[in-house]
Amino acid sequence: xxxxxxxxxxxxxxxxxxxxxxxxxxxxxxxxxxxxxxxxxxxxxxxxxxxxxxxxxxxxxxxxxxxxxxxxxxxxxxxxxxxxxxxxxxxxxxxxxxxxxxxxxxxxxxxxxxxxxxxxxxxxxxxxxxxxx
Numbered sequence: 001x002x003x004x005x006x007x008x009x010x011x012x013x014x015x016x017x018x019x020x021x022x023x024x025x026x027x028x029x030x031x032x033x034x035x036x037x038x039x040x041x042x043x044x045x046x047x048x049x050x051x052x053x054x055x056x057x058x059x060x061x062x063x064x065x066x067x068x069x070x071x072x073x074x075x076x077x078x079x080x081x082x083x084x085x086x087x088x089x090x091x092x093x094x095x096x097x098x099x100x101x102x103x104x105x106x107x108x109x110x111x112x113x114x115x116x117x118x119x120x121x122x123x124x125x126x127x128x129x130x131x132x133x
Contacts, residue, residue, distance in 0.1 A: 001133045003027045003068035009133065010067065017060050020053070024064075030098030030106075032065040038090045049086035057094045058110040058122035065096035066106050066124075072131040073106060075124050084119040092119060104128055 001009070007027050011017055025033040036057055044050040058080060066073040086092060092114050100107040110122035 001070060003029055003064075006067050006070065006133045007032070007064045010064065014060075016056070020056060020060075022057065022060055025093060026095075027064060027068060029068050030065055030101065031096060032061045032068065033093055033095040034061045034064070035091060035093045038086050038088055038092065040088050043088065047087070049090070051080070051082055054082060054086070054092065054094075054112055054120045055080050055122070057092065058096070058112055058120065059124070061094040061096035061110050062108050062122070062124040062126070065098060065108055066126040066128070067133065069101070069128075070133050071128045072133060073126040073128045076105075076127045077125040078122065079124075080120055080122045082120045084114070084117065086114065086119060090114050094122070096124075102128075 023035050038049045042053045094112045096110045106126045108124045112120040
C-alpha cells in the first residue's frame with residue numbers, strides 16, 4: 001500500500017480522529033502534515049483548547065508518518081510541550097518528521113503550528129511490528 005492508502009485506511013477506522021475533524025494535508029514516507037479547526041466542544045474550563053486536542057492531532061500525525069513505511073507501528077513513548085493557547089476558530093497544523101528509523105523503532109518530532117507560530121512541540125517513539133499493511 002502507498003502512504004496515502006495506509007492513512008486513508010487508518011482514518012476510515014478511527015472514529016476519534018474523525019470527530020476531531022482531522023484533515024490530511026500531506027503524507028509521504030516518514031512525514032505527515034494534518035490540520036484541524038478548534039471547535040467550542042474542544043475547550044477546557046479556562047475557555048481555551050484542551051491540551052488533549054493538540055496532543056491528539058500530534059499523535060495522529062506521528063501514527064500516520066510512522067505507518068507510512070508499510071509496517072504497523074504503535075507509539076510506546078510520547079511527550080508534548082504546550083507553548084501557546086488556542087481558541088475557537090484557530091486552525092492548527094501538525095507536521096511529523098522522522099528523526100531516525102531502525103528495524104524495530106522509529107523516532108519522530110512533531111511541530112504544531114498556528115499561522116506559522118509554534119503552539120506545541122511533541123516527540124514520539126514507535127514500535128515497528130512485523131505486520132504489514
